[in-house]
Amino acid sequence: MSPEYERTTGGSERLFRRARRVFAGGINHNARYYEPYPIFVSRAKGQHIWDEDGNRFTDYWMGHMALILGHSPKAVVDALRGQIANGTHYGMGSSLSVELGEEIQKTVPCAEMLRLCNTGAEATMYLVRLARGYTGKRVVIKMAGGWHGYNTELNKGVHRPFDRAESAGILAEEQEFVKTVRFNDLEAAERAVREARGDAAVIFLEPVLGAGGCIPADEGYLKGLRELADRSGTLLAFDEIITGFRVALGGAQERYGVTPDLASFGKIAGGGLPLGLVAGRKEILSLADPSRKERFVSIGGGTFSENPLTMVAGLATVKHLRKNAKSIYPRLEKLGARLRDGVDREFGENGIEAHTTGMGSLFLTHFGTVPTSPEETSTEDKPMQKRYALALMPRGLFILPGHPGGISTAHTDADIGRLVNESGTLSATMRH
Ligand SMILES: Cc1ncc(COP(=O)(O)O)c(C=O)c1O
Missing domain, CATH: 3.90.1150.10 (Aspartate Aminotransferase, domain 1)
Known part of the structure; x- marks a missing residue:
């Protein structure tokens, strides 16, 4: 070989x-x-x-x-060293998680509110739940070749022939309401929204397709999707787990000038430690507030969400990027x-x-x-x-x-x- x-x-x-x-x-x-x-x-x-x-x-x-x-950049290593003596895992919130949240709020255009978790796969799963909880609709429109982590529903249409489960053990029924369309093809998205007959909850895509070939969205495509979403009462969501803090400080949404309703982040925002997060409009994210009496959308975190090591690593990274952007x-x-x-x-x-x-x-x-x-x-x-x-x-x-x-x-x-x-x-x- x-x-x-x-x-x-x-x-x-x-x-x-x-x-x-x-x-x-x-x-x-x-x-x-x-x-x-x-x-x-x-x-x-x-x-x-x-x-x-x-x-x-x-x-x-x-x-x-x-x-x-x-x-192991110095800013992150110093922050981690300082934190280890103060505890590696609280299982509770801290000023560190609030500070990281605030940094992201300042940086990412759509991030009126956010929820932290541990991986990107989790973040995209919660994003879909929020979109359905908010709209009361079922269909998720994703891209052929789009990769959103290993969660069950979105593990569809990543590889050829782009329309089926990526794995044995996933039931067709579990993905019944996930439809795949061709990337960079606005008409295909319009058709999918039409075919959903008022049941399209969200159009969810990576603005630069990552695992699907490192392919940027064409000029005008994301704007077209934004208009389509607004016209049809569908949400628009970006998976910025690769593009976030990378293609611009505020991610692809800043670079393309198109603000989605929801977005998932991970990777860079955790400064090299495990992190996922969902960000978006306050009206949508606030459905995850457990003190709500109605329409409550129950999403994680989990045991390790907002763990202080990830928080200081993420903070050191995002602050450094903001300062030196x-x-x-x-x-x-x-x-x-x-x-x-x-x-x-x-x-x-x-x-x-x-x-x-x-x-x-x-x-x-x-x-x-x-x-x-x-x-x-x-x-x-x-x-x-x-x-x-x-x-x-x-x-x-x-x-x-x-x-x-x-x-x-x-x-x-x-x-x-x-x-x-x-x-x-x-x-x-x-x-x-
Ligand atoms: C665009 C995108 N979404 C989601 C994920 C899943 O994130 P994680 O591997 O942290 O679960 C990845 C991971 O590579 C990704 O590239």
């Missing part, structure tokens, strides 16, 4: 064999499995990770793109553009058609067609995409095969230059 990869990662291979005896498939997130076996990480700092064999990689996976400040975002934008243009050019010069999609600091290199929607990735050379990522690893560059990458503030111009140059070197050998 890749002799160079296998020659340099014997320690990971041994650990993978052990891991397979204790975890199904040797992993604890399906995305983390790739052939012939994944590397196992022994430590991380800044823009680097080290594997079991001591190989150092410039990391572009960045903890599922959660680490916009790099691994004017320098951070333009710089990430520049690095992202350089990476996307450079990689495509290097492949092009060697006669390989490559298109790196993304926005700001997000990127994914596709071989073959330029996808504007996951449906168009059918003619794309997916095996080539994985071969490329695997070939980069022995050169000290880590992109999780088949998944988007995220640049952090720890990455340098020279890092991006190296990824571009190595892509050029590899492209000469990748035609077959």
